[in-house]
Amino acid sequence: MSGVRYQVSNGVAEITLDRPERRNALNDEMVQELLARFRQAQEDAAARVIVLRGVGDTFCAGADLKSGGVPAQPGEQPFAVLLRTMWNCPKPILGCVSGSAFGGGLGLIAACDLTIGAAEAQFAFSEVRVGVVPAMISVVVIPKIGIQNAMWLFLTAERFSAERAREIGLLHRVCPRAELDTAIANVLAELRLAGPQALRHAKELVRRVPSMSMDEAFRYTSHLIGELFSSAEALEGMRAFQEKRKPSWAL
Numbered sequence: 196m197s198g199v200r201y202q203v204s205n206g207v208a209e210i211t212l213d214r215p216e217r218r219n220a221l222n223d224e225m226v227q228e229l230l231a232r233f234r235q236a237q238e239d240a241a242a243r244v245i246v247l248r249g250v251g252d253t254f255c256a257g258a259d260l261k262s263g264g265v266p267a268q269p270g271e272q273p274f275a276v277l278l279r280t281m282w283n284c285p286k287p288i289l290g291c292v293s294g295s296a297f298g299g300g301l302g303l304i305a306a307c308d309l310t311i312g313a314a315e316a317q318f319a320f321s322e323v324r325v326g327v328v329p330a331m332i333s334v335v336v337i338p339k340i341g342i343q344n345a346m347w348l349f350l351t352a353e354r355f356s357a358e359r360a361r362e363i364g365l366l367h368r369v370c371p372r373a374e375l376d377t378a379i380a381n382v383l384a385e386l387r388l389a390g391p392q393a394l395r396h397a398k399e400l401v402r403r404v405p406s407m408s409m410d411e412a413f414r415y416t417s418h419l420i421g422e423l424f425s426s427a428e429a430l431e432g433m434r435a436f437q438e439k440r441k442p443s444w445a446l
Contacts (some may be wrong), residue, residue: 314372
């Protein structure tokens with residue numbers, strides 16, 4: 196068993212870490228299965244949004260050190276491919292962080308686009324305590340939490356709360372664990388009302404614009420808005436607005 200479940204319902208693909216006996220720690224098989232499931236969700240026409248969640252009190256404990264951790268190998272590590280696949284996925288990924296996360300588990304959270312966490316959760320970049328560093332996850336974590344926060348948390352391995360994770364940008368919202376499913380459902384209800392093409396381009400906008408010069412950004416965004424305003428999706432959306440009804444593509 197890989198410890199990963201996949202299901203699609205009402206426009207949402209749910210990818211679930213289901214290895215609670217090992218605190219959803221990541222071994223090689225689990226990383227490969229996660230990668231396959233994210234690729235599947237990306238191509239699944241029935242899925243507009245992807246939700247990543249974990250079973251049990253721990254969202255993800257990071258690398259499974261009992262299985263040998265991350266083996267040395269030539270080329271790019273599978274976990275790096277997974278994080279890049281999530282980051283570049285055209286569909287929004289919503290992280291449902293119901294429990295604590297450490298090491299690589301924080302990389303999964305950072306690679307999500309939207310994140311809601313349980314107030315009871317605790318976090319730590321604990322790698323230096325076992326003689327390694329948060330290497331691959333730094334690529335997605337540092338853009339979220341910034342250099343100053345990364346320097347402190349990577350070097351000290353200090354534990355921090357869900358509220359602190361929200362303050363530094365790792366989580367968007369925090370609520371009691373008992374209210375988490377409702378909070379996730381509310382966000383999904385909002386996302387289902389958005390045009391699927393618009394969702395993809397909104398994510399791309401946030402990913403691309405910060406790395407562009409001002410001239411490049413205005414060229415890109417001018418072309419994008421012109422393209423979208425003439426699209427069938429936008430024409431239907433504006434027509435529905437005028438007619439005071441839901442667009443045909445809303446779920």
